[in-house]
Amino acid sequence: MKQQRDIEKNYPTSEFVAKLRRLADAIEQGSKFEIQIANEIIYVPARATFSIEHERDETSEEIEFQIKWSHE
Template identity: 70%
Template sequence: MTEKKQRDIEKQYSNAEFAAKLRRLADAVESGARFEIQIAGERIYVPVRAEYSVEHEREGKEEEIEFQIKWRND
């Protein structure tokens, strides 16, 4: 198996696009199905075994919430 190139990007979406992606993710998690998403031209396949977390950061006047999905490709 070839190793994938490292990647660290952040993609902005409109409110409607973001809501649609969250709905698809919620449906996949709830039904126990694999989640597929395309980000900046690359299709990502999130396995059912992925772990989900929510992170909150605060620095000065800025706050951030990150919905994180992590898994290991073995």
């Protein structure tokens, strides 16, 4: 079993855009996706589901693009 992890990593705009492009291509093709986040490679299966979350408070707003899957 993998160790639990909860990390948020900031990326320069060009790296973020490149990761989003690769993700969009994989989703469009119905294929799995591989991404490195904070020195760990994550393998996202084609069966993953996608959602977008929006949060707002008095001083800020946040949009999260979420990708979820279960370990089978």
